[in-house]
Amino acid sequence: MSSADLSPPTATSNSQTKPIRPTFSWLTDGRLSFLFVTPTLLILLFIAIYPLLWSLSASFTDRTLSQSGDITYIGTDNYQELLTEDRPWERFVVTGQIVGFSVLFELIIGFGIAMLLNRKFAGRSIMMTMMLIPMMLSPVVVALFWRFMMQGDGVFNYYVNDVLGFDSILWLSDRRIIPWAVILVDVWMWTPFMMLISLAGLSAVPKYLYEAAEVDRAGAWFRFRHITLPIVSPLLMIGIIFRTMDAYKMIDIIFVLVGDRGGSGRAAQTAGLYVYDIAFKNFDTGLGSAYGYIMLVVIIALANLLIRQLNSMKGQP
Amino acid sequence: MAEVTLNNITKEFDGGVVAVKDLSLSITDGEFLVLLGPSGCGKTTTLRMIAGLDTQTRGDIFIGERRVNELRAGDRDIAFVFQFYALYPHLTVWDNISFPLRAQNLPQNEVAKRVNEVATRLRISHLLKKRPGRLPGGEQQRVALGRAMVRQPQVFLMDEPLTNLDASLRADMRTELKHLQQELATTMVYVTHDQIEAMSMSHRIAVLNLGVLQQVDTPLNIYRYPQTLFVATFIGSPPMNIIECSLQGDKLNGVNGHFDYTLTPESGFDTSESNSGYFGIRAEDIMLSAGDSEGDLRGEISIREPLGDETIYRVDIGAYQMTVKTSPKFVLSAGDRVSLTFNRKRIHLFDKITEQSLRTQEAVARV
Amino acid sequence: MQRASKITFWVSLLLVFFFFMFPLYWILISSFKTRADIVSTTPSYFPFVEFEPTLDNYLDVFVTRDQTSGDGSTVTASADVSQFRDRLINSIIITGASTALAVFVGTLTAYAVSRFTIPLEDDFMFFVLSTKMLPPIVVLIPVFVLFNNLGLRDSYHGLILLYTAFNLPFVVWIMKGFFDEIPREYEDAAMLDGYSRLQAIYKIVLPEAIPAMAATAVFSIIVSWNEFVLANFLNRDSAATVPPYLNSIIGVGAVEWGRLAAASVIYVLPVIIFTFLVRNHLLRGVTFGAVRR
Numbered sequence: 001m002s003s004a005d006l007s008p009p010t011a012t013s014n015s016q017t018k019p020i021r022p023t024f025s026w027l028t029d030g031r032l033s034f035l036f037v038t039p040t041l042l043i044l045l046f047i048a049i050y051p052l053l054w055s056l057s058a059s060f061t062d063r064t065l066s067q068s069g070d071i072t073y074i075g076t077d078n079y080q081e082l083l084t085e086d087r088p089w090e091r092f093v094v095t096g097q098i099v100g101f102s103v104l105f106e107l108i109i110g111f112g113i114a115m116l117l118n119r120k121f122a123g124r125s126i127m128m129t130m131m132l133i134p135m136m137l138s139p140v141v142v143a144l145f146w147r148f149m150m151q152g153d154g155v156f157n158y159y160v161n162d163v164l165g166f167d168s169i170l171w172l173s174d175r176r177i178i179p180w181a182v183i184l185v186d187v188w189m190w191t192p193f194m195m196l197i198s199l200a201g202l203s204a205v206p207k208y209l210y211e212a213a214e215v216d217r218a219g220a221w222f223r224f225r226h227i228t229l230p231i232v233s234p235l236l237m238i239g240i241i242f243r244t245m246d247a248y249k250m251i252d253i254i255f256v257l258v259g260d261r262g263g264s265g266r267a268a269q270t271a272g273l274y275v276y277d278i279a280f281k282n283f284d285t286g287l288g289s290a291y292g293y294i295m296l297v298v299i300i301a302l303a304n305l306l307i308r309q310l311n312s313m314k315g316q317p
Numbered sequence: 318m319a320e321v322t323l324n325n326i327t328k329e330f331d332g333g334v335v336a337v338k339d340l341s342l343s344i345t346d347g348e349f350l351v352l353l354g355p356s357g358c359g360k361t362t363t364l365r366m367i368a369g370l371d372t373q374t375r376g377d378i379f380i381g382e383r384r385v386n387e388l389r390a391g392d393r394d395i396a397f398v399f400q401f402y403a404l405y406p407h408l409t410v411w412d413n414i415s416f417p418l419r420a421q422n423l424p425q426n427e428v429a430k431r432v433n434e435v436a437t438r439l440r441i442s443h444l445l446k447k448r449p450g451r452l453p454g455g456e457q458q459r460v461a462l463g464r465a466m467v468r469q470p471q472v473f474l475m476d477e478p479l480t481n482l483d484a485s486l487r488a489d490m491r492t493e494l495k496h497l498q499q500e501l502a503t504t505m506v507y508v509t510h511d512q513i514e515a516m517s518m519s520h521r522i523a524v525l526n527l528g529v530l531q532q533v534d535t536p537l538n539i540y541r542y543p544q545t546l547f548v549a550t551f552i553g554s555p556p557m558n559i560i561e562c563s564l565q566g567d568k569l570n571g572v573n574g575h576f577d578y579t580l581t582p583e584s585g586f587d588t589s590e591s592n593s594g595y596f597g598i599r600a601e602d603i604m605l606s607a608g609d610s611e612g613d614l615r616g617e618i619s620i621r622e623p624l625g626d627e628t629i630y631r632v633d634i635g636a637y638q639m640t641v642k643t644s645p646k647f648v649l650s651a652g653d654r655v656s657l658t659f660n661r662k663r664i665h666l667f668d669k670i671t672e673q674s675l676r677t678q679e680a681v682a683r684v
Numbered sequence: 685m686q687r688a689s690k691i692t693f694w695v696s697l698l699l700v701f702f703f704f705m706f707p708l709y710w711i712l713i714s715s716f717k718t719r720a721d722i723v724s725t726t727p728s729y730f731p732f733v734e735f736e737p738t739l740d741n742y743l744d745v746f747v748t749r750d751q752t753s754g755d756g757s758t759v760t761a762s763a764d765v766s767q768f769r770d771r772l773i774n775s776i777i778i779t780g781a782s783t784a785l786a787v788f789v790g791t792l793t794a795y796a797v798s799r800f801t802i803p804l805e806d807d808f809m810f811f812v813l814s815t816k817m818l819p820p821i822v823v824l825i826p827v828f829v830l831f832n833n834l835g836l837r838d839s840y841h842g843l844i845l846l847y848t849a850f851n852l853p854f855v856v857w858i859m860k861g862f863f864d865e866i867p868r869e870y871e872d873a874a875m876l877d878g879y880s881r882l883q884a885i886y887k888i889v890l891p892e893a894i895p896a897m898a899a900t901a902v903f904s905i906i907v908s909w910n911e912f913v914l915a916n917f918l919n920r921d922s923a924a925t926v927p928p929y930l931n932s933i934i935g936v937g938a939v940e941w942g943r944l945a946a947a948s949v950i951y952v953l954p955v956i957i958f959t960f961l962v963r964n965h966l967l968r969g970v971t972f973g974a975v976r977r
Contacts, residue, residue, distance in 0.1 A: 025880035029800050032881060036796035039789045040812070040852055047827070047849035048815040054826035109700070116697045127701065129956075129963045134704055136955040137711075138910040140931050141948040145711055148941065155710075155727045162726075188707065200970040211370050212403035216417035216464070217391035226416075230407035242816075242854070249819045252912055256934075275821045285825060292822035299817045307810070 052296075059290035064283045078290035088274070088291065092298070094262070095270040098179055099247040102186040103240060109187065110194025111236065117195070118202045128199070132192045139189065143256035146185045147172065172258055175267035182254050182268045189253075190243060197239035201232035237310040241303065248299055251276060271295050319381035319471040319504060320346045321367060326376035328362055328528075336362040338528040340376075347502045349495070351515040354525035355551070360508045361476055363525070367506060368397050368474050380471060396465035398475040402457045404449040404464075411445040414463045435463045438497075455486045466501070473498075473505040479514065491517055512552055516540070524548050541663075546672040549597050549665055555629060557665070558603075558639045560596045564588045569596055569666075575635030578613060578659075586666045586675045594675065597665035600642040604658040605630065607649065612656030614639075618649050632657065715741050715945035722941045741946035767929060768947060775925040776954075778840060779908040782847035786904050787897050789848070790855030795885065797856070798863035799871075809860070816853045820913045831918060838922045846914060851904035858903075858970060862896040863889075898962040899969025909955055926951055 027035070062074050082088045117128055134142070149155040150171035160166050171181050205228060213223045251272045254262055260276065262269025269277070275295065279288025321344040328337040337359040344350045352360035365371040367378060369390035378385050385393050404413050414435060418428045436442040439459045449457050458478060465473060479487045479494075495518045498505050509515055515522045516536040524531040524539065524547070532544040543549035549557050560576055562569040566588065567580040578596065580586055588594075609615060616634035623645065630641045632655060641657065649655065666675045713729065714722050716737040721728060728734035745768050802808060827846065828837075836842030866889070874884035912927040919925065930951070933944045959966075 023880060024882040027880065027882050029881055033796045033800035033802060036792040037802060037808075040793040040856065041808075043789070043845070043849050044812065044815045044852060047823075047846060048818060050830060051818065051823045051826035054829070055822050058825075112696075113700055116693065116700070119693075125963060129960050131701070131704055132959060133708055133952070133956060136906055136910075136959065137948065137952050138912065138927050138930055140912055140927060141711070141944065142707075144934065144939070144944065145707060145714075148939075149707070149710070158727060188704065192704070196966060197970060200967045203967050206401075206403075208399050208401060208403045209405065211390070212397065212399060212405075212464075213416075214370070214390045215368065215395070215397045216420055216468070218416065218420040222420055226405055226408060238857075241813075245816050248817075251821070256931075272819050272821060275819065279821065279825070289822065289825075292819055295819055296817060296822065300814060303813065303817060307813075 055289040055292055058286055059293050061286045062284075063286040063289075074286070078287045079294075081287065082291055082294060088294075090266075091269060091271045091274040094179065094266075094268065095248065095272070098182055098186070098268065098270055099244060101180075101183050102190070102247050103243050105183065105187045106191045106194045106243060107236065107240060110191045110196075110239075111198040113191070113195045114198030114202055117199060131195060134189050135192045137189070139250075139252045140256055142189055143185055143253045146181075146188070147257050150181055173264055175263065175265040178258055178263040178267040182257060185253055185257060186247060186250065190246075193243065194236075194239050197235055198232065201235035202228070204235075205231045234310060234313045237306065237313055241306045241310065244306065245299065245303065248272070248295075271298075320344060320379075321472055321504060321506065322377075322379040323363070323367070324377045324379075326363070326366060326373045326378065328359070328366060328371065329374045336528050337366070337373075340525075340528075340530050342523055342530065342533060344504060344506060346504055348520045349498045349505045349507065349518060351519040351522045352506065352508045352525060353510070353512060353515040353522050353551075354531075355510055357527070358525040359528040360510075360525050364474050364476055364506060364508045367472070368395055369393050370397070394471045396468050396470040396473050398461050398465050398473070398478045400477045400480060402449070402461040404457060404460055406448070406450050408448075409445065410441065410447055410449055410452075410460050410463075413449060413460055414445075414467050417464065417468050431467050431469075432463075435467045439463050439466075454482050455490065458482060458490065462497075471504065473503055475505065475507045477509055478507075480509070480511070487514075494518060512554075516552075524551065526551075542674070542676065543665065544674045546595055546597075546667045549667070549674075553599055555600050555640045555642075557597045557599050560637060561593075561669070562596050563593050564591050569594075571596075571635075571637070573636040575637065576614065580666075581661060584661060584664060584666075585677050587677050588666070588675060591668045591670075591675060593669040595667040595669060595672075597667065598659050598663065600629065600640045602660040602663035603639070603641045604660070605632075605641055605643055605647065605649070605655050606658070607653060607655055609654060610656050612658040614657045616655060616657060618651050618653045618655060620651065621649065630655075711945050711948060713737075714941055715949050717741075717942060719940070719942055741942035742950070744940075744943045745947045745950060767924070768926070771924050771926045771929050772951070774840075774919075774923050775909060775927075775951075778843050778847065778923070778925060779905055781840070782844045782851065782908050783901055783904040785844065785848045786851035786855050787901050790852045790900070791859045791890075791893060791897055793852075794856045794859030795863055795889065798860050799868065809857070812853045812856050815849065824914060824917060827914070828917060836918075838919050840923050843915060843919055843923065843925070846918075847904075847908040847911065850911070851907055854903055854907075855900045858900045859893065859896060862893060862969060866892060895962075895965035896969030898965040902959050902962060902966065905955060905958060909951075 059078055060073060060075060062072050062077075113131065117124060117131075151157075152170065152173070154171075156171060157169060160169055169177065171177055209227050210223060213227060218226075249272055251270070254268050254270065254273055257263075258268055260273065260281070262273050271291070272295065275288050275291050278284050278291060321342075323340055323342040326337055326340040327335070329335050340359075340363060352363060354360050362371060366373045367380075369385065369388060369392075373386075380393055380395065390397075405416065408416065411432060415428050415432050418431060423431075432445075433442070436445060439462060441456060441459050441463060444452065444456060444460070449460055452460070461478070479490050482490060491514055498518075507514075507518065519536060521533055521535055522539050523533040526547045531548045532539060534542075539548060540552055543552065543557075546559070550559060561572045562576060562578075563572065567582075569578040569580065570576065572593075576596075580588070604612075606612060614634055616632040616639070618630055619633045619638060620631040622629040622631075626645065628643050628645050628647065630643065630649065632639050632641055634657075639657065667673060668675055709729075713731065716731060716739070717728075717735055718738055718740070721735045731737040796802060797805060797809065831837045831842050834842075836845070870888050870892075871881070871884040874888050875881060879887065910927055911925075912931065915925045916928040916931065920928075926947075930944065930947055933940050933947065
């Protein structure tokens, strides 16, 4: 309805008496984008690209840790050595086992906890903050104390032996159990991360979708599959990507738990630990760099796959 | 199809907020009832309690013969259309509409039959394979409707379904919804703050304010015989003219002077209990005549608003300003002196303290 | 029906809570136990009832004292005990500076990628992510050589720069997702009112972004605060941080569990406090723009 109002226009009450002078207007969007992006670019190039190139060139030499003496260019010998022997490949199997199960358990348990914490109850906020503490501790400390609890005469075996009456379990010496001990510690430390990410996703699902499903008499599984999961999965995927990359690089926990060779029979000697073995125990920097490079190629390929999966989850809902 | 009965429903939230106070309401089978009121009046809360999405603090709710207090939303045989449609974003329109049926494990061919029926009726058959996130508001609205209809519930509950549509679409959907309800003859409880929707679509309107039921009646009765000051001023555009006055027997005196009016016995008001009140008259129930001729009041034109099919005048009377609607042929200018005559049958009077109408029951019955 | 699900809820919640809190409790009470109590074959859990609590471990962290081992002979505590306080200060400086830098620079970058058209945007984001993929071992030696040549070893600047680089990817990814969710209209309105882009960012966008920045700060702090491998290698002689010190308590022979526990408790406290203060912002910030509203 348009009404011709004959009353005099009233002055708008919030007009400024002074015009605003834009400061820094000479910083156009183009210049700002340059200004904002370049520092990050430079820092990362410096810290990432430089070592990368250095390692690449080192991988083609027989360079040793001492750096004195001649460095001979030996071509692809290092790579040939690594790709034809069994041990390097086995390291990747071990890595796959540890990283795979760690991330899997962290995902399932973390998401489960998030679902529990998603309701309102007294003390929820405190409980959530306390649940985050495991990942705030120094990994060295965490691994040390778990080692203390899991060693032959430690707390775990106290209960297994003296209380339950079974034989002591060799948590850290039995080569079949060692990888699982490592997974246990990693899961304990990093599940809170997945929990946090899951909670963020869960709290973003609009409540009225659940109400509509309730009115429609949809069961709990139905609600989970068609409402919760589709909305939360991109975020879970991001959590998986970050956790996978971190678990892949992790060596300090294994180091402290079972020693720098990955325990008896190299049961937990992941690829990262193997690089340490080559470069610092055998002092072969060239070989170590080559293996490090192979590690890098593998994780880039994997990350690519995961990111593609992520984009398909985000892009086309 | 069923009646809905609310007995003494009260809803208190944590923190002491009382959203609904002692509400009792009977909705007959097949009726289109609108819960009308400004935001915060408790209409949506009431609707959600009928649905079972919120639980009342006190009181009983009956759907049909059953007392549904203990039943979950899914078990009450109701359908709910949300304000933001609440369509499942990752399912197609077909999946969205068939969702409630599949959740109840209906056989495949029955599901297909019902979905197609509903889609045809709502003219969305061509959208069945699309994802609702991509569709414009009006179509999303209809998908949400379809999902409700396909269940063939006893009662439809709708929470401001048209609020998020643009004006022209809203007008079309109003008519469509009204027809739909008549065809289906299902009880419908509809929440809105828009009085045009309420007046045009409903069989009866229940007006709420601050959690208290003000009045339940047909649109016309609500308009003609508002029972509280709130209803009188909330319904009607432009809003009813209200003048605060003192009451002595049948004499009214404006509190700010310039207003004297004597009630006639036929007007049907009982002023014995009150000595101050509010006088009300709608813009279209006042007659204007130019000059200082005989009339109830005298005043001066302040503003003229020609709307084409009618003209609205703001008239200054001492400290008051009254709004008068006239035919477009009646042309006056600002500053013109006029006299106003009230249609005796259309005046309203409310007690100052209780804000209830002082009209006697016989007067209302004499329609 | 309601009852049963409530019971399962509380049981599962408490089980999970117990699993994660038990080791923490263990570390906490160990910090108050004597060495004898810690290594004894029967574990004890309740202070005053099962063991006598002591503050000796906390003292040992800060002060050099003569210690008595279980059999009564005196053992002098290892020499680097008094370094804890210095290292703590270094950790605070290095973590604080690198976090502030990473959050500040990263947020600006994220804003640019979100709002402006950057050439090769997807590739840039992947590049940013890829720096997180480098195994520290691979990075270690070249960085060591580089820092050596540039005089960045044993300095604050070196580690600060390094940790900033470690945390930038996460900050950029989180903040970009966050900015993607804030409608551009806010800045557009401000610019229409006469503000420059920079003013609009400063007045409108940054205040909105503080919760998310707080969330990213938590993660950055955790990473920098506990970083061990590179800190151990690069900052040996000065500007040393706490994590290598914790590792040194392991020492040769017997581990001084009590002192380790006490040091760990002290070291984790600031992080817990910071996280607790910003806990309400954590969820809001961590969406990466993955969730469409």
